[in-house]
Amino acid sequence: MVGLADCNNFFVSCERTLNPALENRAVVVLSNNDGCVVARSNEAKRSGIKMGQPAFQIKDRIQSGEIIALSGNHLLYRDISLKVHDIFRRYAPKTLDYSVDEAFLIMDGIPESELKAIGEAIAANCWDELHIPVTIGFAPSKTLAKIVSENCKKRGRRVGVLVNVESVRPVLQKMSISDLWGIGRRLSKRLYASGVYTIGDFADKDLWWIRATLGINGERSWRELHGEDCIELSHVQTTLQDSVSESRTFPEDVDDYDYLRARIAIYAADCSKKLRAMGGACKIVGAMLQTNRFHQERGVARPEGFLRFDDPTDDTVVICNAAISILERIYIPDIAFKRAAVWLGEIVPKQSVLPSLFDSQESIKEKASRTLLMKAIDNINISPGMPVLKLASQITQGHPGHNDGYSSSFQAPK
Numbered sequence: 001m002v003g004l005a006d007c008n009n010f011f012v013s014c015e016r017t018l019n020p021a022l023e024n025r026a027v028v029v030l031s032n033n034d035g036c037v038v039a040r041s042n043e044a045k046r047s048g049i050k051m052g053q054p055a056f057q058i059k060d061r062i063q064s065g066e067i068i069a070l071s072g073n074h075l076l077y078r079d080i081s082l083k084v085h086d087i088f089r090r091y092a093p094k095t096l097d098y099s100v101d102e103a104f105l106i107m108d109g110i111p112e113s114e115l116k117a118i119g120e121a122i123a124a125n126c127w128d129e130l131h132i133p134v135t136i137g138f139a140p141s142k143t144l145a146k147i148v149s150e151n152c153k154k155r156g157r158r159v160g161v162l163v164n165v166e167s168v169r170p171v172l173q174k175m176s177i178s179d180l181w182g183i184g185r186r187l188s189k190r191l192y193a194s195g196v197y198t199i200g201d202f203a204d205k206d207l208w209w210i211r212a213t214l215g216i217n218g219e220r221s222w223r224e225l226h227g228e229d230c231i232e233l234s235h236v237q238t239t240l241q242d243s244v245s246e247s248r249t250f251p252e253d254v255d256d257y258d259y260l261r262a263r264i265a266i267y268a269a270d271c272s273k274k275l276r277a278m279g280g281a282c283k284i285v286g287a288m289l290q291t292n293r294f295h296q297e298r299g300v301a302r303p304e305g306f307l308r309f310d311d312p313t314d315d316t317v318v319i320c321n322a323a324i325s326i327l328e329r330i331y332i333p334d335i336a337f338k339r340a341a342v343w344l345g346e347i348v349p350k351q352s353v354l355p356s357l358f359d360s361q362e363s364i365k366e367k368a369s370r371t372l373l374m375k376a377i378d379n380i381n382i383s384p385g386m387p388v389l390k391l392a393s394q395i396t397q398g399h400p401g402h403n404d405g406y407s408s409s410f411q412a413p414k
């Protein structure tokens, strides 16, 4: 059996962990440039707001206070995403991270009779530890698990287990073919022309017809609907590895700018190293500070900023300088912070980065030699943990009670 664990209204649920005043309100999260709706609370869904709806269409309702609209806080979402996926891993022999808020749970060797209790435990844990509502559907295939979890969500149930594939037929008959995993809008249109409107219609077709009409991907979906688990994540687009991040909670609250600056530089350097290890280059860097949630009577402060590069980069120096410039912008004097993070986003394969039209011959040469320099640094810092070679900005005077090897005193590499 396969489970699909899916966080409900994920971005909105993340925002609610920081601001309880958002509970029971119609809340939407808007896309990067505040262009359109990318997440909706149940209240917002009920009030008729559509996924992807442009923000200007609901401007009046936002201004009147009926709907609360928030800009995306993607470092927060990534942070919580990692924790949610960690909880999933506690309960399943194997998990496949599918997106920022979904994972497939491969339950090989676990009796069907135990799945409901396991699902309940996962949902209870995510709620108790993180305050994130999660729905889990179990079925013989990934596609059916997705369908079960969708239906549970609609009915307000946390866990569903589908053992008998035939029993789901009436449900499939009511679901539009465009909602079938892996069948896009374009393919749906082609299917409408053949009288296939619902997922049930699709499952009722003969396999040879599906194969002839839609090829191997259609065949896999058909088999999945009949209970055969055959879609691998390499067949579909996953979206988790679109960012790299580093964050730490400090041993104590810190208001010392130099210390925070060194932390941000360290995390930026670590992220850059990870980025190069995966052969990527990033277009965006983000940095974030957060106050201690237990010491703040006025709620949690969480200043965050972004910087977009003209050309994708994997250069530690460029990324560190960018992260530090964000810190300068978001730092609030006299406030003690408990946590800092750096995040790299919009990652593209490094080989696909072409010299820009405006690059001079000089700067192309400069970039090539910087690539070699980064390679040399990575070779010297090959072992995990404390780097041997680091930027001056990564070094701090240390902090009381915090000896992590990044203090300015000389340490011979072991």
Ligand SMILES: [Mg+2]
Binding pocket: 006, 007, 008, 009, 010, 101, 102
């Ligand atoms: Mg979700």
